[in-house]
Amino acid sequence: MGTYNKGILGPFSGKVGTVVGANWRGKFIMRSLPVKTDRLPTNTQLLQREKFTLVSEFLTPMSPVITRYYGLNTGDKTRMNQAMSYHLKEAVTYVDPDFIIDFNKVQISKGDLIGVQNPTVAAVGSDSVKYNWLNNSGQGAAKATDQLVVVLYAPLSGLYYYLLTAAARVDESVTVVLPTFFNGLEVQSWITFASEDEKSYATSIYMGSVVVS
Structure with missing residues (x-):
């Protein structure tokens, strides 16, 4: 693959002869067409x-x-x-x-911000899952206003649910109310913290599985 700025006809996209032109991340690139083969994959x-x-x-x-x-x-x-x-x-x-x-x-985030301290999770009825943690704002760059990010996944149904601003670090707990179609399903979940401006974030923590009731 090569990049180019000028050519006989200027930048182009699509197939021309044995090469393909495209614009990728603001750069014009050319790559050769893949060679067809009859070999079966190993x-x-x-x-x-x-x-x-x-x-x-x-x-x-x-x-x-x-x-x-x-x-x-x-x-x-x-x-x-x-x-x-x-x-x-x-x-x-x-x-x-x-x-x-x-x-x-699994990691839903990877960063250097101080993460969630002593978290717990439990199904609390009414299609809800509750998370608790300790307010460790003031440690490193951790702030009381850092936002809790939550991702839940139900493997058997392939359903996902996420919140980017579930609660603040200072809140120490949050109850996530899921759509009713999660009722009775086992869900895996991960949580992390991100700063309000989203410029810093922690490496996520796996919270295990619970059955939504």
């Missing part, structure tokens, strides 16, 4: 594709959280790219014949 390649698809489909519904709070946008590697890389290496286990997500290793 078992290793098939497994890698399966693993990649699993992680991509798992993370995509959480992209509004990940694209805000996962690492830094540096160079060509977006926050989602970084999250994909981490989860492919650290948060997937192969249990023949399938790959599965290790929920306890």
Whole structure:
């Protein structure tokens, strides 16, 4: 792949002969057309594709959280790219014949802000899940106004629910009321803190599973 600024016909997009032109991150790039092959993928390649698809489909519904709070946008590697890389290496286990997500290793955010201290979670009825924590504002850059971010996931139904401003660090507890279709489902959840301006955020904590009642 190469970049270009000027050409005989100027910038272009689409296929021209044996190359493809496109605009990517404000730069004009050219790449050669892929070479067609009749070779069948190996078992290793098939497994890698399966693993990649699993992680991509798992993370995509959480992209509004990940694209805000996962690492830094540096160079060509977006926050989602970084999250994909981490989860492919650290948060997937192969249990023949399938790959599965290790929920306890999942991260919805990755940063240097002081995180949630001594958190607990419980289903409290009326389609609600309650989180408690200690107010540790004043530690490092932690502030009372830092916002609690919550992501819940019901594996059997593939349902997701998230809140970017569930509560403030100083509140020490919040009850999240879920849509009624979560009733009776087991949900996994993760929480983290982000500053009000979203410029700093903590690495998330896995809260385990509860059954919504």
